[in-house]
Amino acid sequence: xxxxxxxxxxxxxxxxxxxxxxxxxxxxxxxxxxxxxxxxxxxxxxxxxxxxxxxxxxxxxxxxxxxxxxxxxxxxxxxxxxxxxxxxxxxxxxxxxxxxxxxxxxxxxxxxxxxxxxxxxxxxxxxxxxxxxxxxxxxxxxxxxxxxxxxxxxxxxxxxxxxxxxxxxxxxxxxxxxxxxxxxxxxxxxxxxxxxxxxxxxxxxxxxxxxxxxxxxxxxxxxxxxxxxxxxxxxxxxxxxxxxxxxxxxxxxxxxxxxxxxxxxxxxxxxxxxxxxxxxxxxxxxxxxxxxxxxxxxxxxxxxxxxxxxxxxxxxxxxxxxxxxxxxxxxxxxxxxxxxxxxxxxxxxxxxxxxxxxxxxxxxxxxxxxxxxxxxxxxxxxxxxxxxxxxxxxxxxxxxxxxxxxxxxxxxxxxxxxxxxxxxxxxxxxxxxxxxxxxxxxxxxxxxxxxxxxxxx
Numbered sequence: 001x002x003x004x005x006x007x008x009x010x011x012x013x014x015x016x017x018x019x020x021x022x023x024x025x026x027x028x029x030x031x032x033x034x035x036x037x038x039x040x041x042x043x044x045x046x047x048x049x050x051x052x053x054x055x056x057x058x059x060x061x062x063x064x065x066x067x068x069x070x071x072x073x074x075x076x077x078x079x080x081x082x083x084x085x086x087x088x089x090x091x092x093x094x095x096x097x098x099x100x101x102x103x104x105x106x107x108x109x110x111x112x113x114x115x116x117x118x119x120x121x122x123x124x125x126x127x128x129x130x131x132x133x134x135x136x137x138x139x140x141x142x143x144x145x146x147x148x149x150x151x152x153x154x155x156x157x158x159x160x161x162x163x164x165x166x167x168x169x170x171x172x173x174x175x176x177x178x179x180x181x182x183x184x185x186x187x188x189x190x191x192x193x194x195x196x197x198x199x200x201x202x203x204x205x206x207x208x209x210x211x212x213x214x215x216x217x218x219x220x221x222x223x224x225x226x227x228x229x230x231x232x233x234x235x236x237x238x239x240x241x242x243x244x245x246x247x248x249x250x251x252x253x254x255x256x257x258x259x260x261x262x263x264x265x266x267x268x269x270x271x272x273x274x275x276x277x278x279x280x281x282x283x284x285x286x287x288x289x290x291x292x293x294x295x296x297x298x299x300x301x302x303x304x305x306x307x308x309x310x311x312x313x314x315x316x317x318x319x320x321x322x323x324x325x326x327x328x329x330x331x332x333x334x335x336x337x338x339x340x341x342x343x344x345x346x347x348x349x350x351x352x353x354x355x356x357x358x359x360x361x362x363x364x365x366x367x368x369x370x371x372x373x374x375x376x377x378x379x380x381x382x383x384x385x386x387x388x389x390x391x392x393x394x395x396x397x398x399x400x401x402x403x404x405x406x407x408x409x410x411x412x413x414x415x416x417x418x419x420x421x422x423x424x425x426x427x428x429x430x431x432x433x434x435x436x437x438x439x440x441x442x443x444x445x446x447x448x449x450x451x452x453x454x455x456x457x
Contacts, residue, residue, distance in 0.1 A: 008034055010055025019365045022122065024085035028078070047074040054081070094122040097366055098131070100337050102139040105395060106371050109140065109164040119366070133157040142167060226255040331420065331430050334399040335409065336361050336370060342420040344430055351398070351409050352379075352419040355391065358411045370394060372411060379410065389413035400428040 011027045013020075031053065040046055048071075051059055062068065062081060069076030098119040103112040116132045125131045137149045137160070145164050149155055155163075224231035227242040237243070242255050250262040329344040338361045340353065361367055372392025379388045391411040398407045405427040425431045 013057040021086035043074045103141040129157045336396045342418045348421040356415045403428045
């Protein structure tokens, strides 16, 4: 009685057509090791097992090939399949993929080196060790390792890897033992530096602070801009006394009247006319005002991971407006070497792609170790009360036809499109600021002077 065949994964013909040759070479080596482990030497059995384990799709392709030999010719059958799945390679393109490889934030030095060896196997380099060493020095994530390699040059690849492993182990041990300081975000770093410089400036009795006051950061006097009490609050912004309160001066929410930065609401014409003598001026009839334009269709995303010290609850917004038949500006950019169609929004502060675009990026062979990092940032749609499902973020390079810049990409669940922020679009030279104009309005203009002008909003 014949024993059952052990399981072995078939060759997937449809998966990643751009790397079919590399995948077939890997599958072929695994199958030959399988035959060696099963102690199968008979050519007829080896050919039969080959045609059985390659799968139905690959077997259909084998049936269309010519000169495949008889049922006892295993070598010719394997050679014909190899010729079909490994066509002539474009060496220049393989070298381009090798040069574009960069160490990912979650990738160790050994993992990065293994990926470089896989990419270099098809580049026909004269010295693979030398090319891998140069690529590690150029695109590794550790600046300390890069400086040591340039300072102690020349180093062999083995010495460079030993030095990199020692640095990774020392950093990991230092973080576990509490020697390394707790990592903080760039905004917290800027806030800390600003506070220190402001306190140093006050100790020297400087006539003005070194930096202007910003609405994004708390005042160095440690006073909350909403309630007027000490800041930061013991339990964060949620414990602010002004949260949920209405200002008695301007009528807005989330701040007290003593901290109000808006001008008080002027009484309406009906209220002011009841407390003063009647004037000859009569308000224009309602129909004399121009009709308001139709509402715009707006998609709205907010990023609330900031320090709220003003009246606005959300500091960063992404808005895309469409009026009539006007088209939204779009641009085709390369994110992690994958072309994507992005919507450009000059009011956006974050880059957003959907789940479909992220899967397209991860399918690329050089982006296999690309993974998402957890983020506490909450993104809301316009008028929504619950945050959008954020799958995570990743840090990579974004390229246009003329520029390249690093950027953080937020991945949203679903297929809602991709947005390019103002900062990234400016750095890629996709948009530019032509002019800025500041206009002031004289609020003391008498009402009689307004009767001769059309009021337009």
